[in-house]
Amino acid sequence: MRCVRVACVVVFFMMIYFPILLGCSSGRKIPANVLQVGNGAEVQELDPHVVSGVTEHRVLTSLFEGLTDCDAATLEPVPAVADSWEVSEDKLLYTFHLRKDARWSNGDRVTAQDFAYSWKRILSPALGSEYAYLLYCLKNARLFNEGYLRDFSEVGVRVLDEFTLEAALEHPTPYFLSMHNHYAWFPVHQATIEKFGKIDERGTQWTRTGNLVGNGPFILTDWRPNEIISVRRNPHYWDGTAVRLDGIDYYPIDNQQTEERSFRAGMLHITSTIPLHRVEVYRREHPEALNLHPYYGSYFYRLNITRPPFDNPLVRKAFALAVDRNELTEHVLTGNEQAAPSLVPPDAGYKSDYQVMFDVVKAQKLLAEAGYPDGKGLPPVEILYNTSEAHRTIAEAIQRMWREYLNVDVRLLNQDWKVYLSSLNNLDYTIARSSWIGDVADPMNFLECFQTGVGNNRTGWSSLRYDTFIESAYAEADIEKRIALLQQAEEILLEEAPIIPIYFYTWKFLKAPEVKGLTPNLLGYMRWKDLYLVGE
Amino acid sequence: MFMAVFVLKRFGEFLPVLFMIITITFFLVRLAPGGPFDSEKRVSLEAQRSLEAHYGIDRPLYQQYTEYLTGVIRLDFGPSFRKPSRTVREWILLRLPVSLELGAYGLAFALAVGLCAGILAALKPNSWLDYSAMTIAMIGICVPAFVLGPLLVLIFALWTDWLPVAGWATPMHKILPAVTLGAGYSAYIARMTRGGMLEALSQDFIRTARAKGLREARVVLRHGLRAGIQPVIAFLGPAAAGLLTGSFVVETIFQVPGLGREFVESAFNRDYTMINGAVLVYAVLVMGLNLVSDIMLGWLDPRIRAR
Numbered sequence: 027m028r029c030v031r032v033a034c035v036v037v038f039f040m041m042i043y044f045p046i047l048l049g050c051s052s053g054r055k056i057p058a059n060v061l062q063v064g065n066g067a068e069v070q071e072l073d074p075h076v077v078s079g080v081t082e083h084r085v086l087t088s089l090f091e092g093l094t095d096c097d098a099a100t101l102e103p104v105p106a107v108a109d110s111w112e113v114s115e116d117k118l119l120y121t122f123h124l125r126k127d128a129r130w131s132n133g134d135r136v137t138a139q140d141f142a143y144s145w146k147r148i149l150s151p152a153l154g155s156e157y158a159y160l161l162y163c164l165k166n167a168r169l170f171n172e173g174y175l176r177d178f179s180e181v182g183v184r185v186l187d188e189f190t191l192e193a194a195l196e197h198p199t200p201y202f203l204s205m206h207n208h209y210a211w212f213p214v215h216q217a218t219i220e221k222f223g224k225i226d227e228r229g230t231q232w233t234r235t236g237n238l239v240g241n242g243p244f245i246l247t248d249w250r251p252n253e254i255i256s257v258r259r260n261p262h263y264w265d266g267t268a269v270r271l272d273g274i275d276y277y278p279i280d281n282q283q284t285e286e287r288s289f290r291a292g293m294l295h296i297t298s299t300i301p302l303h304r305v306e307v308y309r310r311e312h313p314e315a316l317n318l319h320p321y322y323g324s325y326f327y328r329l330n331i332t333r334p335p336f337d338n339p340l341v342r343k344a345f346a347l348a349v350d351r352n353e354l355t356e357h358v359l360t361g362n363e364q365a366a367p368s369l370v371p372p373d374a375g376y377k378s379d380y381q382v383m384f385d386v387v388k389a390q391k392l393l394a395e396a397g398y399p400d401g402k403g404l405p406p407v408e409i410l411y412n413t414s415e416a417h418r419t420i421a422e423a424i425q426r427m428w429r430e431y432l433n434v435d436v437r438l439l440n441q442d443w444k445v446y447l448s449s450l451n452n453l454d455y456t457i458a459r460s461s462w463i464g465d466v467a468d469p470m471n472f473l474e475c476f477q478t479g480v481g482n483n484r485t486g487w488s489s490l491r492y493d494t495f496i497e498s499a500y501a502e503a504d505i506e507k508r509i510a511l512l513q514q515a516e517e518i519l520l521e522e523a524p525i526i527p528i529y530f531y532t533w534k535f536l537k538a539p540e541v542k543g544l545t546p547n548l549l550g551y552m553r554w555k556d557l558y559l560v561g562e
Numbered sequence: 563m564f565m566a567v568f569v570l571k572r573f574g575e576f577l578p579v580l581f582m583i584i585t586i587t588f589f590l591v592r593l594a595p596g597g598p599f600d601s602e603k604r605v606s607l608e609a610q611r612s613l614e615a616h617y618g619i620d621r622p623l624y625q626q627y628t629e630y631l632t633g634v635i636r637l638d639f640g641p642s643f644r645k646p647s648r649t650v651r652e653w654i655l656l657r658l659p660v661s662l663e664l665g666a667y668g669l670a671f672a673l674a675v676g677l678c679a680g681i682l683a684a685l686k687p688n689s690w691l692d693y694s695a696m697t698i699a700m701i702g703i704c705v706p707a708f709v710l711g712p713l714l715v716l717i718f719a720l721w722t723d724w725l726p727v728a729g730w731a732t733p734m735h736k737i738l739p740a741v742t743l744g745a746g747y748s749a750y751i752a753r754m755t756r757g758g759m760l761e762a763l764s765q766d767f768i769r770t771a772r773a774k775g776l777r778e779a780r781v782v783l784r785h786g787l788r789a790g791i792q793p794v795i796a797f798l799g800p801a802a803a804g805l806l807t808g809s810f811v812v813e814t815i816f817q818v819p820g821l822g823r824e825f826v827e828s829a830f831n832r833d834y835t836m837i838n839g840a841v842l843v844y845a846v847l848v849m850g851l852n853l854v855s856d857i858m859l860g861w862l863d864p865r866i867r868a869r
Contacts, residue, residue, distance in 0.1 A: 071647050078601060154613035156605050173608035228616070229646030251645075251656060252819035253730060277729075281814045283712065284728050288817075291719055291727040444596025444832050451600065481604030 056293070059272040059559055060258075061541070064285040066298035068252050068278035072233040074209035075148040078156040080463075080550070081298070083209060085276055088257050088554045089240035090213065092206035093122050093141065093191070098545040098553040101374075101467050103203035107136055107213070107241065108191075117198035117503045124189040129262035130215050131245045138191035140213040146178045147219070148210055150226035157210040160465060163199040198503040201468040207551065208465060215239040243269045243555045252278055270543070270558035289315075289536050295559070296544075296552075297536040302416060305360045308536065315536045318362040319546035322464035323531035324369055324472065327409070327424075327457050328450070331524050332486040335404055336456065340396035342523035345457075346382050347389035348431040349424055349526060358423050359416075361534045366527040370516060373548050374467035376509055380517040382527060386431045393432060401433030408437045411459035412446040420528070421459065450484045460484075463531070467548050469512050470499065476519055487524030565860065572853050580845055584634060587841045588627055591834050598643040598832045617643055619834070630838070639839040644831040650839040653824060658843060660730065661820035664813070665806035667736060668743030672801070676748040677794070680755020681787070687760060695752060702749030711742040711815035728817035739816040743809055747801050751794055759790035792859065799855025803848040 056062055066081045074086050095106040108122040128136040145164070148155045149171045162168040165182025169175040182194030195202065205211060218239045223230030231237055238246045243265070244257035258273035259266070277294065279285040282301040288294050300308065300316070308316040329336040329345070336342050351365030364371075368378030390400070398404045409425065411417040418440065425436040441449060449455045462482075464471045474480065477496055478488035495515035502508040519525065533550045543556040599605070599613050614620040617640075618629065633640060639650035648656070679699060683692040705713075718738060719727045729735045762768065763786050771781045810822035821840060828836035 068645075070645055073647070076646065078603065151606070151608040152612040152616070154599070154605060154609040154616070156601055156603055156609075158606065158609065159603070171609065172606045229641050229648075231647070233647050250819065251648075251653075252817075252823065277817070279728065279817050281817070284815060284817055287712070287715055287720065287727045291723070293727060293729075443830060444600055445594070446596075447600040447602070448596040451604075481606075 057273070057275075060256075061271050061274045061554075061557060061559065062293060062295045063274055063276050064279050064288065064294045064297040065255075065276040066278065066285075067280045069255065071229075072238060072246065072249070072255075073228070074212040074214065075144070075153060075155050075157075076228050077209065081278070084298075084552065085255055085257070086209040086212065087207065087242065087552070088244040088274055089238070089242045089246060090209065091128075091242045092208070092211045092213070093124075094203050094206040095553065096204055096207045096547075096549075096551060098547055098551060098556055101204055101547055101549065101551070103206070106206070107141075111203070117200075118195045120193045120195070120202065121186070122191045122193070124191065125264060126189060127264045128241060129264065130239050130241050131260050131262055132215070132239050133262055134215070134217075134239075135188075136213060136241050137188050138185045139188070140216060141191050142183050142185050143216045143225070144213040145183055145211070146181070147214065147225050149178075149181065152226040153228060155210070157208070157465075160205060160208060160210040163195050163197070163202060163205075165194040165196050167196070197500040198508075200505055200508065201466045201470075205466050213241060215241075244273060247273070254278075265555065269555045271554065274554060286536070289538075292538075294536075295538045295541045300361070300534045300536055302360060305534070314539055317533070317535050317537050317546065319533045320364070320371070320373065320548060321531040321533040321550055322371055322373060322467055322548040323461060324366055324371060325363075325420075325459075325461045325528045325531060326366070326369060327526040327528065328455075328460045328485050329457055329524055329526065330453050330455050330486060332453055333456055335396075335398070335407070338396050339522050340392045341398070341404075342526075343521075344389040344392040344396065344432060345428065346520075346523045346526040347385045347392070348428055349528065350384045350427055351528060352384070353427075354420065354423055355529055358419055359529060361532045363532050364530045366529045368516060368520060369462075369525060369527050370469040370472045370512075371464075371530045371548075374464075374469070375505075376469040376512065378516050378520070379513045380520045382520050382523075389431060404432075404434045406435035406437055407456050408439050409457045409459065410439045410441060410446065410449060410455040412443045413440055417459050424528075453484070453486050458484075460525070461531075464549065469509075469516070470496075473499075473512055473515055473519070476524070485524040487522065489518055489522060492518045565857070568860065569853075569857060572856065576849055576853070579849065580842075583845045584631070584838070584842060585627075587838055588630060589623075591829075591832065591837050592623065594832065596832055598834060600832075617641070617835075634842070639842075640835040642828075642833055642836045644828065644833040644836065650835045653836065654821065654839055654843055657819060657821040657824050660818060661806060661809055661813070661822055664736070664739055664743060664809055664818055664820055665802065667740030668747070668805045668809070668812075669802055671740050671744035672747035672751055672805070674748075675744070676751025677755050677791075679748070679752035680794075681759055681782070683752070683756040684759030684763065684790070685782070692756075696756065699749040699752040702745050702752075705745070707742050707746065707811045708815065710745055711738070711812060714738050714742060715815075728815075730816075730818045735816075739812050739818055742815070743805060743812045747805060750797065750801070754793045754797055755790065758793045759786055762786045762790035765789065795855060795859050798858070799852040802851045802855075806847055806851075807844050 065084055069082045069085055070077050070079060072085065074090055091106050093106060093108040094103040097104050107124055107128045109125040110123045112121045124138055130136060145161060147153060148158050149161055149167055151171060151173045158171045166175055166180050170178060170181050184192040186192055218232050219225060222232040235246055235249050243260055243263050245260045247258045248254060248256035255276040256273060259269060279288060282299055285297050286301055286304055289297050329342050331337055355363050355365045367381035367383055370376060370378055393401060409421045411421050421438050425438060428434050428436045450458055462472055474496060475482040477493050492515050495511050499508050499511040502511060537544065540559050540561050541557060542560055543558050544552060599610060618626060637651065641649050642653055679695040683695040686692055715727055715738060718725045725738055726735050768781060768786055771785045809820055810826050813820040813823045825840040828840060
């Protein structure tokens, strides 16, 4: 009897405390001079022409390099694979001179042909690339991608010789050179692609560890899905002496709390984000780790203008005016977000002329003019948002504002991401939470979404005047005139209010003090070769 | 002989159920709004069409279904829509072992702690030992994994730095996930063992064993436990299945690269082939483990065999 009891007690407490009995150090050693990065979700793929996310961008910019790169502080183009370039008078023809010492990670030369091949690949309809549209500034690229044109030689890219590449544009594109650090423009190694499949075949094995050939500062050494992606120095990289890190380990941690705990435990140098409720704690206790910077993204509500009551522009405007954005950014959002009086963030050399400001009196007046004095007769409206704590909190705050200021019955509807997208695409909503993050630092990237018939419009709204301004802005080579045209277009958009701007995003992350060389910028771009670690 | 018939019969029920599950999942995921290629930035119509053609979802549903069924027979579940670099079979082979390993550790922990606590409590009913063991068990049942996990991390990783916060690289990484996963089940097992043992120890055959002059340890562990453990064995099948399939939360908290996370992610992404593959694997696991637990019950309890 006694021995049974003693044995049971011993085993019981051993199991309860076996972490302590076994525990003496907390596992894995972090390799020296290797940056540990929390990278949000698991990458979809490592094929620059198939993926579409930010997490992929972080990894791919270490493995590949385009013709030009961006200065992390100014976002101005700097030489990368191309060491110089000429632009024609009408800004429609770019001639790139490639450096002769640029090498693939297997030692092959990076040539002009590699770029032509890669651009053809991403534009091939069969590949189904989400980001092919970034190349639409190339002459005839859109027609080729949409399947109207079969002959790639008519697309505006020409190989003049092994190290000279010519790009002919559809219209002057002031941000053309700054786009080349986006993975859509990255070159891929033709022989590697074709060793594992056809040019326009997705999902071949060329991106596996050991197969992937890149031309960036680092090479892929390990990829264990949902565990880690490791990259280490590329010995063939042309600017190898400038690279100060020995490597980067990316951890796909999609749970924000887990990521934050890993950072606290010293497992990560940089996180992909911060959980909302931790911002205050860091502000109080570790302000040196907290990073909050303006980000080129806009949070807004879409209104379905094919449905009453939002088929009436007066009602739309009344709703837009009855949102107290400052109250939102001060009391609901905690990460230094800025109230948005316009769709396009006031950065990158552009500021909207027209501002949607909080004005209850005017909102009520407009509502009365529309035939709904004091909100009487207005049908209940519904705010649709995709599942997220933050979206719900914001929707609740706006619901309260509209109830209070416009006396309208506002309901909330939560849908999971894909159902939400499908509702948006089929115009099966009344009001929908939306956002747009700029792919390039240019207002056009935001404004072109709302042209008539564009897939990203999703409001049913269409304005001939707006389309004309956008088209003129495309054709305009003069920077200032172009900005003025875009401002006029945005004024129409805000005046007719198929969307209600709410706030501008911030780039939020945690960074350990030993990480140096990271320059915050609008696009959240981390230029890995600038980064280094001190005191390790 | 009886056992063989029993196993064969159960196995015969297995296949139609599996077929039903495959069929229902196949059509259900396609009925859900939103397709695998819907994204925030819209692709050109031509690109959308070629994607659908590439993955064969532009063909009539019945044709897709028959193709899928023939694929399943060859254990070929097709490519993953969302993560095209690997096929669904590769993903499952990559991720399932991790979930199985985690589940096995969780079960081992649950059994060790649960059985000991239950036996202790049953030996001295209504003593302080009984009350404290059952109170801990009650707490274990009530505290969900998403509370227990972060709490354990706080204590054993952040405050004391004995164990890593997250990951799956070394044995040290596996302790906290296993404990978190097993805790709730250990509590159930403790309560069941206590109940089962109390009943068993009051039976005639125990009195007989004692009267024969057997040592108490032998009476309890050999005769008492064998009868008292039966509710636990019956519970073990569903518990093992639950541990293996319910590891999603734990996998998320501790960044464990298991199949649970993959499954939930694929549902959100409408990754049709991945969902179907994962459901199939889980169905086989759940049914298989229940079968094993039935067989074990029969083996342990002469009364069931005789029936």
